[in-house]
Amino acid sequence: MEEQIFTTYHSLILGALKKCHITPTHPEFDDYLQQARIELLKAYRHYQTDLDNHPPFRPFIYQKIYWTTLDAIRKEQRRFDKDVIEDSFLESIPQEEDMTSCLVTSDLYHELLALLSKDESHFLNDRFFEQLTISQIAKKHHVARQTVYRWRDGVRKKYQKIEKKV
Numbered sequence: 001m002e003e004q005i006f007t008t009y010h011s012l013i014l015g016a017l018k019k020c021h022i023t024p025t026h027p028e029f030d031d032y033l034q035q036a037r038i039e040l041l042k043a044y045r046h047y048q049t050d051l052d053n054h055p056p057f058r059p060f061i062y063q064k065i066y067w068t069t070l071d072a073i074r075k076e077q078r079r080f081d082k083d084v085i086e087d088s089f090l091e092s093i094p095q096e097e098d099m100t101s102c103l104v105t106s107d108l109y110h111e112l113l114a115l116l117s118k119d120e121s122h123f124l125n126d127r128f129f130e131q132l133t134i135s136q137i138a139k140k141h142h143v144a145r146q147t148v149y150r151w152r153d154g155v156r157k158k159y160q161k162i163e164k165k166v
Helices: 003-010 011-021 028-047 057-091 099-115 118-131 134-141 144-165
Strands: none
Touching: 003 011, 003 028, 011 028, 011 057, 028 057, 057 118, 099 118, 118 134, 118 144, 134 144
16 A cells, blocks of 8 residues: 555655755655655545545645655754854864874863853863763753853854964
8 A cells, every 4th residue: 555655646755855956866865755755654644534624635745745854954954054063163173193282282271261161161071071962961051052052152252262362
């Protein structure tokens, strides 16, 4: 039965994915196609439970797949953006193993630590030494994630001031 549903609505799935700029040449095409098929089955089962109170199926499923795909794209983009911001901060600190570099990094760390508030220093240690996520830091300190983002921004601004001196 599932194969018949997939065959019947395959062009509809491809149309919804194409509207999201997901074509067969896209590197994540297979993942999005599978997600669209799962959404099709969920919607089909939900639609079959109460046929009287639903709009026509084809437009309904097309919109459902389109919205689900957009949500997945946005979620992936947010995750990517967060990783890029944090990775760029990490990459700005020298990582070479020679003694001079270690001393410079240590001096930079202590200089930065002297400028940070108590909460910002907690963020720096939790994020970069304990490798905690923003959510884990918020939970650890019993604050909202937005508060942790403010701490992160404070650390970044103070680091940029030090970087301008060097």
